[in-house]
Structures are given as C-alpha cells and as structure tokens.
Amino acid sequence: MKVDAPTFRERVHAIARAIPRGRVITYGQIALLAGRPRGGREVGWIAHAGGAGIPWQRVVNRSGGVARGFSGGREGHSRALRRDGIRVGPEGRVDLKRYLWWPDARIRKRLRLS
DNA sequence: CGTATGACGAGCC
DNA sequence: AGGCTCGCCATAC
Numbered sequence: 724m725k726v727d728a729p730t731f732r733e734r735v736h737a738i739a740r741a742i743p744r745g746r747v748i749t750y751g752q753i754a755l756l757a758g759r760p761r762g763g764r765e766v767g768w769i770a771h772a773g774g775a776g777i778p779w780q781r782v783v784n785r786s787g788g789v790a791r792g793f794s795g796g797r798e799g800h801s802r803a804l805r806r807d808g809i810r811v812g813p814e815g816r817v818d819l820k821r822y823l824w825w826p827d828a829r830i831r832k833r834l835r836l837s
Numbered sequence: 838c839g840t841a842t843g844a845c846g847a848g849c850c
Numbered sequence: 851a852g853g854c855t856c857g858c859c860a861t862a863c
Contacts, residue, residue, distance in 0.1 A: 750845055761858050763845035768860075771844050782844075786852095790844035800844085 729835075731757055735769045737834050738826070742781040745808045746824035747817055749785050756826065756836045780804050781824075789815040 729737070734757035742748050750770070754762035763785075770779050771792050780803035783789060789800035789811065801811040811817055826836070 751847095754845085759859095761846080762860090764843065764858065765845090765860060767844040769844090779844080784844075785846055792844045 731759060731762070731765065732769050734758070734834070734836070735766055736774050736777060738836070739770070739774075739777045739779060739782060741826060741830055741834065742778060742824055744778075745822070747781050747783050747787070747804070747809065747819070747822045748824050749783060749819075751785055752825070753782065756831070758837060778807075780807065783817055783819075787817045787819045787822075789817075 735753055738748070738753050738756055750763040750766040753766045754760065757766075759765065766782070767790075770782055770790075773779070780793070780800055789797045789804070791797055793800035793803075795802070797815045801815050804811050804817060809817055809822055826834070831837070
C-alpha cells in the first residue's frame with residue numbers, strides 16, 4: 724500500500740519517541756537525522772508545540788542545556804530529566820559525553836532516516 | 838508582504 | 851570554558 728512521505732514534523736516526533744529512557748539527544752541531531760541539517764530551530768518549535776506521549780525532556784541543546792521554554796521552565800525540564808535518571812548539573816546542564824544518544828543502524832532503518 | 842521572534846548551532850574571541 | 855555574534859528558517863503579526 725502506498726503511503727505518503729512523512730513530513731518533517733512527523734519524522735521529528737518519531738525520532739523523539741525513540742529516545743531511550745536515561746539518554747538524551749540534541750535538536751541539531753534530530754534535524755540532521757530528519758533530513759534538515761540546519762533545522763535545529765524548527766525542531767525547537769516543534770518540540771514547544773508538544774505532542775502526546777513524546778518524551779521531549781530528552782531533547783537538549785548542543786551544550787547539553789535544558790530549555791527555557793519547557794513547561795515549568797528550566798527547573799521543570801531539569802526535574803523531568805532527573806525523573807528519567809539523568810544527572811543535571813547546577814547550571815541546568817547534562818553531561819553529553821555520558822548521556823548523548825545516537826540511534827543505531829536498525830532504528831535508523833526502521834524510521835527511514837539517513 | 839516586511840519584520841520580529843525563537844525549546845538552535847557554528848565560529849570567534 | 852563561557853559569552854557574543856551571526857546565520858538559519860518556519861511562524862506570528
């Protein structure tokens with residue numbers, strides 16, 4: 724059966740849903756995977772628009788920083804990450820060396836990503 | 838339709 | 851390392 728090509732927003736949602744508990748990904752990475760190398764800002768407002776059942780707290784910026792516009796502000800974002808078992812520093816930063824996630828080949832294939 | 842805005846990123850200092 | 855500037859690009863107004 725023929726299916727329409729997924730929109731950028733749908734790809735972003737699919738990727739965000741695939742992030743495992745205890746790991747994080749960056750806006751830029753999602754944009755790249757979804758086929759828009761400089762679309763970090765877009766991913767940001769897609770995240771801000773929300774989406775039921777999507778663990779947006781696992782999406783952080785390039786510096787590992789939490790989002791100002793998260794529900795509950797930076798504090799809210801930090802709390803949500805800690806509930807995921809992720810350590811968040813006093814400046815609202817996570818250690819990317821430790822928590823950054825990259826989808827493996829199998830997942831990329833399943834989601835039809837680059 | 839021109840301007841402003843922003844859950845971003847890379848580069849420079 | 852951390853702060854600034856500039857580029858990016860869909861939306862909002």
